[in-house]
Every structure is written in structure tokens, then in C-alpha cells.
Amino acid sequence: MSGECFTPSSLEEAGRVLKQVLEQRRFAAILCRCSVNYKGRGSSWSSPGDRLIVVKPSGSIIIHGPQGFKPENWQPDGSTFAVSMSEGRLILVSMRKNPRETLTIEIEKVYSITSIGNPVKGAFYMYMSESEIRDYLKENPQLIEDGLRILEVEKPAGPGYVDLYGIDKNGVNVVIELKRVRAGEDAVKQLLQYLEFLKRKTGRVRGILVAPGFTESAVRLAYTAGVRLVQIDLKSLSDRIASSRRRTRDLTSFF
Amino acid sequence: MSGECFTPSSLEEAGRVLKQVLEQRRFAAILCRCSVNYKGRGSSWSSPGDRLIVVKPSGSIIIHGPQGFKPENWQPDGSTFAVSMSEGRLILVSMRKNPRETLTIEIEKVYSITSIGNPVKGAFYMYMSESEIRDYLKENPQLIEDGLRILEVEKPAGPGYVDLYGIDKNGVNVVIELKRVRAGEDAVKQLLQYLEFLKRKTGRVRGILVAPGFTESAVRLAYTAGVRLVQIDLKSLSDRIASSRRRTRDLTSFF
DNA sequence: GAATTCATCTGGAGA
DNA sequence: TCTCCAGTTGAATTC
Numbered sequence A, B: 001m002s003g004e005c006f007t008p009s010s011l012e013e014a015g016r017v018l019k020q021v022l023e024q025r026r027f028a029a030i031l032c033r034c035s036v037n038y039k040g041r042g043s044s045w046s047s048p049g050d051r052l053i054v055v056k057p058s059g060s061i062i063i064h065g066p067q068g069f070k071p072e073n074w075q076p077d078g079s080t081f082a083v084s085m086s087e088g089r090l091i092l093v094s095m096r097k098n099p100r101e102t103l104t105i106e107i108e109k110v111y112s113i114t115s116i117g118n119p120v121k122g123a124f125y126m127y128m129s130e131s132e133i134r135d136y137l138k139e140n141p142q143l144i145e146d147g148l149r150i151l152e153v154e155k156p157a158g159p160g161y162v163d164l165y166g167i168d169k170n171g172v173n174v175v176i177e178l179k180r181v182r183a184g185e186d187a188v189k190q191l192l193q194y195l196e197f198l199k200r201k202t203g204r205v206r207g208i209l210v211a212p213g214f215t216e217s218a219v220r221l222a223y224t225a226g227v228r229l230v231q232i233d234l235k236s237l238s239d240r241i242a243s244s245r246r247r248t249r250d251l252t253s254f255f
Numbered sequence C: 001g002a003a004t005t006c007a008t009c010t011g012g013a014g015a
Numbered sequence D: 001t002c003t004c005c006a007g008t009t010g011a012a013t014t015c
Helices: A011-023 A130-139 A185-202 A216-225 A234-254 B011-023 B130-139 B185-202 B216-225 B234-254
Strands: A003-006 A027-039 A043-046 A049-055 A061-064 A073-075 A080-086 A089-096 A101-116 A124-127 A149-157 A160-167 A173-178 A205-211 A228-231 B003-006 B027-039 B043-046 B049-055 B061-064 B073-075 B080-086 B089-096 B101-116 B124-127 B149-157 B160-167 B173-178 B205-211 B228-231
Touching: A003 B003, A003 B101, A011 A080, A011 A089, A011 A101, A027 B027, A027 B049, A027 B101, A049 B027, A049 B049, A061 A101, A073 A089, A073 A101, A101 B003, A101 B027, A101 B101, A124 A234, A130 A149, A130 A160, A130 A173, A130 A234, A149 A185, A160 A185, A173 A185, A185 A205, A185 A216, A205 A216, A216 A228, B011 B080, B011 B089, B011 B101, B061 B101, B073 B089, B073 B101, B124 B234, B130 B149, B130 B160, B130 B173, B130 B234, B149 B185, B160 B185, B173 B185, B185 B205, B185 B216, B205 B216, B216 B228
Parallel strands: A173 A205, A205 A228, B173 B205, B205 B228
Antiparallel strands: A003 A101, A027 A043, A027 A049, A027 A101, A043 B124, A049 A061, A061 A073, A080 A089, A089 A101, A124 B043, A149 A160, A160 A173, B003 B101, B027 B043, B027 B049, B027 B101, B049 B061, B061 B073, B080 B089, B089 B101, B149 B160, B160 B173
């Protein structure tokens, strides 16, 4: 379906268009002067200003002010809408239960409403997530340490889960904690918790923290606690993963 | 300045308008069919689909697909833009340094471009954050327990910080963990960690978990571990805070 | 600048 | 539903 763009001459007219847009569950953007009131888990209030209201077919609403990456207010997928006029203002209310939250938008002036019906949803892929790195390291443990063998992924360990669990060339159990970003003291503490828990269960265990970088305090704590730090280069790993992905694809297209 | 709404008849025309919008740093929404490529801390790729691109005067860009509250891709305030044509496609590139990240949008078709120049930024206030609740409970400890006195806020305790620290009517030290949302097992575990740490330092310590609700497993763990659970009603607390805020304002306006 | 914690966190996987 | 954890997390506060 094609897109539509509308510049209303009155608030009443804008209200009619807005109602249609919401009923037909169109993907829409409303540029307007409004103030917003939110009450639910928190509460917020904003004074009149120019904002962009995004309404999605899935039932979410997002309100952006002229700056910042984050929206000022929002309501997630599955919210319900109601449009009304009150005291010369166009009122858009969005409600959600569980938790019960209400978003009330008081619109003074609508600059434009643009929308599209039945929007085509494009595919979206994210690469180099922690799980992707983890799965690659599981198949290529020598990148972490020579002679290392991985036995388990996401092994439960008391308070949480161990990213990788294996055994080193000397037969000692190894707990591996993986971070996609520079690791701080907290990552070492987390690893130490797992180690303490597993020590009581399986006896001797070593810890390895794998990350692209480490904070000073992380290095210090790791040293005193006997945790080994292994630095990985994300870029070269990304290249390796990409080429292994290509290889796999070649194989499947071959057979 | 007034808003503008534009339905381009060709990609070239759309490109010219887009360039103007970006140069004039207007607050704009572009409804279009596009695919997006991101490379930086992570990398993502998306196939052609209908998306809404939001551009802000502050230099951020946000790309929304037809569902979900979160944007598919984005770039925060302070990014730079470049518009070009290539192989019959309109290309919008957004760059950011530190970290170096690039967002490339390949536009097939523009449904509409709506924008406003010099948007009015409305004020925004958020109430009832965890810190606001914490500060109110610090001044009104009887809401947690009779005879309780608060001695410290955000007291360091090994792995993290204790929300409130005080002494009960029997002279026993008390650690209070506060959650603004329904508390689960993890909140009790966190409190137990603080308790273990402080027990070694100060001797006898009790724990109180304050939250609007508790999960079944949280209740079970709290019972076996001897942690007291105190339920607070966020709504009544919100009203109390609001009225105390009003009282303070009345005082300042009086003197 | 680095480090730490909160968020109306959201979202997803798993039990 | 609850638990756990990643996130291009962002944003604020503290040091």
C-alpha cells in the first residue's frame, strides 16, 4: 500500500485522520506541538513542545523530542489507543495493562501526519553478538588456550550461568567468562563466584576471563585471585567468523 | 517556524529535500523503503523494508521498523550526515567517531518527508525514580519498620552498594535493599551478599528487602535466609512524595 | 577521562 | 509465568 502525507487545517480534521490511522493500524508519524503525561511504573510530565509521535501497527507508541537518541515517553507493543477532543485539545491516550500504564498526549497543533498501511517488514540480522563469539570459541578453543577442550556451554553454576566450561591440557577444569566489551572488576567478581560454587562441586577449577580489553582494577583483582586474562581481537575474530560462515554456506550450496 | 510535509515524485527530488533538511538541522521524519547497514561496536544488516527514519537537530538518527519499541538501528547525538546518489539509490550515511561507527541507509523509495525547523523543546520531568523513593524512605524510616533509624545511604559493601543502612530499635544493624519493581530471587541473593560481607565487618546484621511485590521464589529464599520482606505501595508513596514536594515548595515561596 | 549504577530499561531464551 | 542475561544498551553520577 502506498504512503500518505497530510497537513491538517484544523485539530478536528487532524483528529479524524489520527483515528483512521490508528483503526487501520497504519505505520505513522505525527509531528505536533503537545504535552505528555505518563503514569505507571514511574510518572512523568512534560510542558508543551514540538515532538514527533511514532505509532506502529504492532501497537507501540514512541514520543521523541528534538534531541537525544532516547524517546521522552513510550508504550511498547500491544498497547491500546483512544482519541478524543477536550477543551479545544486533541487527546491521544495509550493504555497498557500488566503493568497498568497510561500515556496521555495533549495535542495543541498538528503540523503533519504521514503514514503507510501494511508496511513491509524487512529482515534484520545482527552479527558479532556475545553468543556468536561464544559459539565460535567453543569450536575453536585453541584461540583461548592451547590444549583446551570445551565440555559445556551456559553451564548452570549456582547464582548464574558459566559461558564456557571445559578442561585444560593438564586435566584441570576451566571456567571461561566471556565479555564482548572491555571487562571491569565486576566481570572478575562474577567469574570468582562461579569458581567458588564449582570448587565445592567438582574440586579444582581454574578461571579464564576472555575480553577485548580489561580495566586496571580488573587486572589487579584477576592477578591476586589467580584468574587468567585472555585478550581477543574482535576485528580478526569477526573476519574469522565471516569466512567460516562463507565456508559453511559454500558447503551447503554444494551439496 | 512551521512544519512542512513533502511527497517526492522522484528519488532525486527526495535527495534534494533530504539534503536541505539535514543542512538546516530540521527535526524530520522520513517514511521510506530502505535497507540498512551498520558497522561499529557490532554489525548489522537488514533487507529492504518500510522504515521510518527520524533525524534530530542535535544530530541523532533513529531507524524504526513497523514493530517493537526499540529502533532497529540508530546513531546518537553529534553524528554527521552525508547524502548521495548511487546506482539509482539514495544513500544516507551517518558517521560518528569514538567509537567509530557508520550507518549506511540505502533508500529505494521515499513515501514522504515531513519536518519542522527550530522545534520548541518542552520541559520534561520524571518522578518516582529509585533514588527519589530511597531519599523519601531515608527521611521516613518508620514506613519500613517502627523504631528504625537510617545511618547511611549507598553504603559501600564489597560487591556493590547498600541502598540504606541503619539500626533497629534493638540496636541491631540493618541492611535495606530497595526495588522499585516486583523483587525476584536475585534481589534476595544480592541482599544476602551484602549481609555476608557486612557480617564479617560489623558483626550482627539483619536484612530487609523493600519492594512493591515479591515473586514466589523470592519469598521462599527470604524465609529460609531470615530476610524480612516489606511491601510498599508505590501509589501511596508517590502521593506522599508529591505532597511533601508541594509542602517544600510552599515553604520556599513563603520565605 | 574511566568506572559504576540505574532504567517506565527492552528483548530473548529457557524451564 | 519466572529467571537469567545481553545490549551498538543509553544516561547520570562520581571519582
